[in-house]
Amino acid sequence: MNEFEKAKEAYEQIPIPEELEERVQAGIRQGREARRSAKRQRSWKRSVGAVAACFVVMVGMLNVSPTVAAAAADVPVLGGLFQVLTVRSFIDETEDRTLEVKQPGVTGGELAEQVNAEIQERVDAKIAEGEQLIAEYKEAYFATGGTEEEWAQHNNKVTVTYEVKSQTDETVSFVVESAVSFAAAYQEQTYYNLDLENDRELxxxxxxxxxxxxxxxxxxxxxxxxxxxxxxxxxxxxxxxxxxxxxxxxxxxxxxxxxxxxxxxxxxxxxxxxxxxxxxx
The missing domain is CATH 3.90.640.20 (Heat-shock cognate protein, ATPase)
Incomplete structure (x- = not known):
């Protein structure tokens, strides 16, 4: 059993603290500082403790919430500390449309907070825009002779998803994509390129x-x-x-x-x- 597996096994015996959120944030900050210090002063072997600390934080979140565990199943780990993960995932259906959303978020410092706020704003705007477009389309459809039965055959969908394009210890590139199924002009892609080492956009x-x-x-x-x-x-x-x-x-x-x-x-x-x-x- 290697050191990483030992750290995992030891953690799994620890009860989940009530003040999880506070400890999550503290663990991320502590792990990040440990990583920077290790890169400047220590060899790779001596940085195992920082990586294990980050692992403890993430596993704690997964143990507490099955929803988080499912969403984070394919989380790419960046430099052992940064992650791009799904923070909101749902499908909502009505008789007129389907919303299918898979929204990303980034863990980290001030840059991550800014990026996450922008993503949240964009996703909410695209959902509202898509629903408005479908409502206008429905009104025009019936105004030109369409029937309820014919309308029921339409598969109107608003989707938001993301894709990680590349990741290293220093950088990550990912894209947030949104689309309305029947309107090519309402497809949008927004790219994010983050310098993880310096906590800024590339x-x-x-x-x-x-x-x-x-x-x-x-x-x-x-x-x-x-x-x-x-x-x-x-x-x-x-x-x-x-x-x-x-x-x-x-x-x-x-x-x-x-x-x-x-x-x-x-x-x-x-x-x-x-x-x-x-x-x-």
Whole structure:
């Protein structure tokens, strides 16, 4: 039995404290400080205690709540301390629509709090927007001769989910996706790229350096020109791609490369859907 398994077995014999929430937060803070100190001063073996402390915190949460345990079944652990996990997951059905939500959250410091607040706001807004869109669609459907029986055959769905694109000890990239089943224009993707070591968001300049604009633009134009059918991309004078900027969305793939992302209809015809360009240094 290795040290990690011993730590787990020892913890499982400890009764769950009533003041769990306070201890969870304290454990996260303590584990994070231990990790930073271990990286500066100690070898990997001496950092086992910090990893085990984080494990204790997470297992405690899973023991207390079966709901949390189910939601966190596939939690990716980042650097032994940070996690991206499902904080809200539900399906709600009415005669008019289905809501299917799987909302992520990030554990950590001030950056995590900011990201989680933004995600919460976005998810709530997309749910409300989707329900409003379905209500308007229903009204228009009946106004143009639709029947109750025909309406009952519609599968109107509002979905929110997420996907972790890459993770290392230093960074994590994930995307929150929302969509209304019958309206392609109401699909949205929001990407988050977090610098876990420095507790801040990553930028294209952080990853690609001072010449990040030129690097991205040259690569994107070259990939467009080399496409099997370059005509699928809009010309610059017709509203197509001109340049990246600070608002351009991206994520880091498993190889650590930047992947620049453009929503449907922005740089190419709608049949292309979301358009991605991998930028290699």
């Amino acid at each position: 930028t294209l300049q952080d990853v690609l350096g001072e010449n990040w604009v030129e690097t991205c633009n040259e690569s994107i134009r070259a990939q467009m020109d080399a496409a099997e059918d370059p005509s699928v991309y809009f010309a610059p004078d017709a509203g197509g791609f001109t340049t990246v900027d600070e608002s351009t969305q991206f994520y880091l793939d498993e190889a650590g490369n930047v992947v620049v992302v453009f929503p449907p209809y922005t740089v190419a015809n709608g049949a292309m859907g979301t358009v991605e360009f991998e930028i290699t240094k």
